[in-house]
Amino acid sequence: MKMIKLLSSSLHLFLLLSVFIFNGVYTICSSRNMLQAKKVTCPLNFQFMNYTIILSRCKGPSYPRHECCAAFKKFACPYKQYVNDVSTDCLALMLSNIRLYGRYPVGMFGNTCLQGRQHVECP
Numbered sequence: 624m625k626m627i628k629l630l631s632s633s634l635h636l637f638l639l640l641s642v643f644i645f646n647g648v649y650t651i652c653s654s655r656n657m658l659q660a661k662k663v664t665c666p667l668n669f670q671f672m673n674y675t676i677i678l679s680r681c682k683g684p685s686y687p688r689h690e691c692c693a694a695f696k697k698f699a700c701p702y703k704q705y706v707n708d709v710s711t712d713c714l715a716l717m718l719s720n721i722r723l724y725g726r727y728p729v730g731m732f733g734n735t736c737l738q739g740r741q742h743v744e745c746p
């Protein structure tokens with residue numbers, strides 16, 4: 624009888640502790656996710672922009688790096704205030720729209736034309 628009571632109370636303690644620990648881990652994980660995922664929605668509408676300058680100057684199959692990045696910057700620099708603000712999702716939106724419009728290889732501009740992978744260097 625005494626044994627069962629001891630067992631039951633340690634089980635109780637164990638459950639309490641598990642819930643406590645699980646909650647703690649969960650809180651840490653979810654707050655980290657929020658830090659990473661929470662970006663301000665871009666106020667610019669990249670879906671309906673004029674991408675002619677890039678599409679006309681940056682063509683496959685070779686996609687010459689110099690021409691492509693120059694055209695990319697010509698397009699992007701007027702919006703540098705937004706695309707270089709990492710608290711917004713403007714850069715990601717712009718990159719994915721350029722890729723869609725021009726059917727460019729995945730990651731091409733992001734990998735070759737950005738400084739530090741998330742910064743458009745403008746004059």
Ligand SMILES: *[C@@H]1O[C@H](CO)[C@@H](O)[C@H](O)[C@H]1NC(C)=O
Pocket residue numbers: 673674675676
């Ligand atoms: C798009 O931009 C190009 C020059 O970059 C211009 O010639 C063309 O007229 C523009 N198209 C529209 C629909 O504004």
